[in-house]
Amino acid sequence: MPGSNVAEPTAELTYTISELAAEFGVTARAIRFYEDKKMLEPERNGMSRVYGRRDRGRLRLILRGKRLGFSLSDIGEMLDLYDPNDAKQEQLKIILGKSLARLRALEQQRRDIDELILELRDNCGQISDLIAGNYAPQIRDP
Amino acid sequence: MPGSNVAEPTAELTYTISELAAEFGVTARAIRFYEDKKMLEPERNGMSRVYGRRDRGRLRLILRGKRLGFSLSDIGEMLDLYDPNDAKQEQLKIILGKSLARLRALEQQRRDIDELILELRDNCGQISDLIAGNYAPQIRDP
């Protein structure tokens, strides 16, 4: 029975490298590369890598960061921000500072996106009008 | 008097390459590189490049795209989407299609950002608590 053994906490669901690769649509090479960059640190079953919940979560964050255009070293920092495991008071303040800086960057990025979306939507409207047969208005103010 | 000369439209304010470079905080090299990639096409005064309002606007879009993590070729496409100058009916539909695809991508990216911001904010809160002296709750559900 699961849970009957008190000495066994939660039986940790694990993943192989190709499972993760398939799930997230990346190559195993990439995942190993992230490990090389100290962004993941899977267990080993003999020779093979064994990924747990934590590594899976980290991989998700890595890929999300990539979609947002961050560099791996940037993402590496952000990952560290996520688990202030054993940090001393002084460390914590530094981490908090970096986190806040990241927040600023992300909020700026949000504004960029919103602007782009608005402009693109507007543009789509104009194109639709053109297709619909309207003679183009050609309004262009700075 | 400005506007008294009918033959002269608006006297076009122009910029040199280093003006633009300074204004946007990039190098002249980068700007020339974008031209190489057909993303800008400044006039020439003899040998020197002369940028007008349009190129300046395009440069803004390029850099905004970069901040959002798009590749230059992606951005190149997006730029084309912005001026369906002399497109035929069939072209317009293609452009509209690509524009809508871009919109989807951007909206996805917006969701990514919002998630990240939320998580980071939450994290900042926890760190602040730690600094404030609270004994860490250690709540972690998948």
Added chain:
DNA sequence: ATGATACTTTACGTTAACGTAAACGTCAAT
């Protein structure tokens, strides 16, 4: 006319983020 300054082209160098090939280990099934 001579620097100083700002612009140009050409071309090779660099970094990040993997791709790809080679060469090998391991285990299950045939």
Added chain:
DNA sequence: ATTGACGTTTACGTTAACGTAAAGTATCAT
């Protein structure tokens, strides 16, 4: 025991997006 299927390491290749150095041109001030 050999053939896949999957895993591993090592190492070299590739692409994007410029950096940087070299060498020349144009303009302006002294």
